[in-house]
Amino acid sequence: MHGDMAMLLLADSRLPAGGHAHSGGAEEAVRVGAITGPEDLARFLRGRLATAGVVTAALAAAACELGADPAQERWRRLDAEADARISSPAQRDASRTQGRLLVRTTRRIWPSEALDSLAAAVPDGAHHPVALGAAAAAAGCEPRQAALAAAYTSVTAPATAAVRLLGLDPVLVHRLLADLAPALNDAAHEACVIQADDWSSLPAHAAPALDLLAEQHLRTEVRLFVS
């Protein structure tokens, strides 16, 4: 099918779905001094990929699978699984906002039963990875491609934000991203191992530091990014 092309479109930061306004915790990490340069950023990205990245990828893969044979009740259940895996209210909000914008955009690009039924099932905005997986299904991707796109965007968003906020050398930051290739593959692999109907066994890695950053970020007065 056309899954490869669709995966590239979904992972592209130019996809007009509001992603540019989210830093994935990087803005607050910069503000509190946890990211000051390329070395810190590399560690931050690695940690994010191993935790939030894997969870996101697994949810996206599950959603992509569900998208092949969608049902509103099942979307609500998967969305609840996502909800249970995001402990910070600020991150839950940011995730739903991004999910809503992604559905809005991808429904016009790939009109489909998968996205229509998700929008009807969770009208205020499904969680971002669920929306991403549904869009991936609508676009003809397989679960593994959905997982890769999800894991990829979980690190590119904070990397781009750090370039803007700290004036880091963009080429160097892209090199950091390139170095993450094996870890990205592993994350997508881990995301697809657990499949089938038992969503309760989807990965649920916690990242308390990211949760705290997200909560502090909401309370910070001067913010450029939504999250």
Add this chain to the structure above:
Amino acid sequence: MSANHDDHHQAPDGHGRALRLGIGGPVGSGKTALVAALCRSLGPSMRLGVVTNDIYTTEDADFLRRAGVIDADRILAVQTGCCPHTAIRDDIAANLDAVETLEERFGPLDLVIVESGGDNLTATFSRGLADRQIFVLDVSGGDKVPRKGGPGVTAADLLVVNKTDLAPMVGADLTVMSRDAAKVRDGKPVLFTSIREDKGAHSVAEWVVGIVDAWHHQHAHTV
């Protein structure tokens, strides 16, 4: 188009919805002052909504709420992640979401104004977001700005040159600005304002009434 028509993911065609007016222009030129002025002048006769795009915090939205020119709930603020022009041109999803949220909550509306974050002379609104747009300059940037052109100055449906009260102090020649603007704008209108002195920006408000009326005529039959 889609299975359920009553959700808020509508396509951006003009039927049965308010006119969307973008207000853009460089930092500090008076965009928020103009939004406030339009709310003052048009509020009594039109159903309005306002979306602001702040660079930091929610300064503009807060200013408008404090000014009391429009019901505070009818103002929504969008954050733009370091890139004000991206949010009005390349990736308009968050702005569209805000506009449609206002229409859903308070609709039907006659006019939704979207103020962009202050940016440079190349920042213009996507047609997917704004049906019409105003570009606001001020005289304190110097009288050479209209000559420099750029998509905002040349292509906006209305060019507003604000803070004319400051012209003598900064040595800006309004005749030069007017002549240069006319040259690059191909007959499209230019208005000079001092919102400090005319709190309702009446000349601009009159132009907006004209485009809103025209919009209603064009789209009324399907409402």
